[in-house]
Amino acid sequence: MKQLRVLALVAENLVPPDSLEGHSEKEIDEWKTEFDVISTLREMGHQVEVLGLSDDLTPIRSAILKRSPHIAFMLLEEFHGVVTYDQAIVSYLELMRQPYTGCNPRGLLLSKDKALTKKILAFHRIPSPKFTVFPIGRKVIRPQKLKFPIFVKSVIDDASLAISQSSVVYDDQELADRVAFVHEHTLADALAEEFIEGRELYVGVVGNDRLQTLPIWELWFNNSDQPIIATRKVKWDRGYQEKLGVETGPAKDLSEATQKQIARVCKKVYKALDLSGYARMDLRLRPEGKVYVLEANANPNLSYGEDFAESAEKDGLSYEDLISKLIGLGLRYRAPWKM
Numbered sequence: 001m002k003q004l005r006v007l008a009l010v011a012e013n014l015v016p017p018d019s020l021e022g023h024s025e026k027e028i029d030e031w032k033t034e035f036d037v038i039s040t041l042r043e044m045g046h047q048v049e050v051l052g053l054s055d056d057l058t059p060i061r062s063a064i065l066k067r068s069p070h071i072a073f074m075l076l077e078e079f080h081g082v083v084t085y086d087q088a089i090v091s092y093l094e095l096m097r098q099p100y101t102g103c104n105p106r107g108l109l110l111s112k113d114k115a116l117t118k119k120i121l122a123f124h125r126i127p128s129p130k131f132t133v134f135p136i137g138r139k140v141i142r143p144q145k146l147k148f149p150i151f152v153k154s155v156i157d158d159a160s161l162a163i164s165q166s167s168v169v170y171d172d173q174e175l176a177d178r179v180a181f182v183h184e185h186t187l188a189d190a191l192a193e194e195f196i197e198g199r200e201l202y203v204g205v206v207g208n209d210r211l212q213t214l215p216i217w218e219l220w221f222n223n224s225d226q227p228i229i230a231t232r233k234v235k236w237d238r239g240y241q242e243k244l245g246v247e248t249g250p251a252k253d254l255s256e257a258t259q260k261q262i263a264r265v266c267k268k269v270y271k272a273l274d275l276s277g278y279a280r281m282d283l284r285l286r287p288e289g290k291v292y293v294l295e296a297n298a299n300p301n302l303s304y305g306e307d308f309a310e311s312a313e314k315d316g317l318s319y320e321d322l323i324s325k326l327i328g329l330g331l332r333y334r335a336p337w338k339m
C-alpha cells in the first residue's frame with residue numbers, strides 16, 4: 001500500500017503515548033486499541049496525525065483543510081460523552097467529503113439502537129430474542145408473550161455496562177428492580193428480552209458490498225459452571241477472568257452446516273442494518289442448535305490480540321493486513337457525496 005496521510009480520530013483522554021514503556025497494565029488497557037492501531041499505521045510507513053477530541057468539531061475541520069488526509073481512522077466511540085454520537089462524527093466527515101474507516105452513519109445509527117435493530121431483524125425473519133422496551137419513568141408492565149427467565153440491559157449502551165449475572169431475572173419483582181437499576185446506572189431505556197441459555201458466539205464481518213465473515217469465535221469459562229454471560233467483570237476484570245478461567249477462541253465442534261448457517265445469518269444482519277467497513281455480531285446458540293442474534297457491533301474493538309483481530313489472524317489476515325483492509329474499504333466506500 002502506498003504511504004498515506006492518516007488522520008486518527010481518538011478520544012482526548014485516550015491519546016496514546018509513543019511507547020508502552022513505563023506504563024502499568026491498567027494504564028495500557030485504557031488506550032491499548034488506540035496505541036495498537038496508531039503504532040501499526042506508523043510501522044507500515046503511513047504519516048499519522050493523531051487528533052484527540054471530546055466536544056469540539058473545529059479541530060477536525062482544521063486538520064482536514066490543512067492536510068487533506070487520504071483517510072480518517074475512526075477510533076472515537078463517543079462525543080460529549082454520548083455513545084450514540086459516533087454517527088454524528090462520521091456524518092460530519094461525510095459533509096467534509098472526508099473518507100474514513102469503519103461504519104457509515106446510517107449503519108451506526110441502526111445498530112446502536114438494540115430495539116430498532118431487533119425490529120429490522122424481525123422484518124427479515126432473522127431470529128433474535130423476543131423483547132420489550134421499558135422506557136425511563138414508565139411503569140414496568142410485562143407483556144404476556146415475554147416469559148421468564150428474562151435478560152435486562154440498556155437499549156443503547158455497550159461494553160456490558162450494567163450487565164452482571166443479576167441481569168437474568170425470574171419473576172416480576174426482580175424484573176421491576178432490574179429495570180430500575182438499568183435506568184439508574186445507564187440513564188437509558190431498558191431492553192428486556194428472553195434469556196437465551198446456551199453458548200456465546202462472536203462473528204466478525206468485513207466489507208462494504210462483498211462481505212467476508214471471519215472464523216466463529218466463542219467465549220467459555222474453564223473453571224466455572226455459571227451461565228456463560230459476557231458481564232462487565234468478565235470483559236474487564238483481570239482477577240475475575242482468572243478466577244473463572246475466562247477464555248475466547250475458535251468455536252469448537254460446530255458442524256460444517258451450522259458454521260455455514262451462522263455465516264449466512266451474519267451477512268444478512270450486516271446488510272439488513274446497512275453496515276459498512278467492519279462489525280462483530282454477538283450470537284447465542286441454544287443446545288438444540290437454534291441460533292439467535294443478540295446484536296451487531298459496528299466498529300468493534302480493534303486491539304491487537306482481541307477477538308476481532310485474533311479471528312482475522314486465524315483466517316490468515318495479519319494485524320497489518322487487517323488495518324490495511326479497513327483503510328481500503330474506507331477509501332472505496334461509496335458515500336453519497338461521491339455519486
Ligand SMILES: Nc1ncnc2c1ncn2[C@@H]1O[C@H](COP(=O)(O)OP(=O)(O)OP(=O)(O)O)[C@@H](O)[C@H]1O
Nearest residue numbers: 129151157158159160161193194195196229230282
Ligand atoms: N437475551 C440474552 N440472553 C442471554 N444472554 C444475553 C442476552 N442478552 C445479552 N446477553 C449476555 O450479555 C452480554 C452483553 O450483551 P450485549 O452484547 O447486548 O451488550 P453490550 O453491552 O452491547 O456488549 P458489547 O458492546 O460489549 O458487545 C452478551 O454478550 C451475552 O453474554
Ligand SMILES: [Mg+2]
Nearest residue numbers: 282294295297
Ligand atoms: Mg455485545
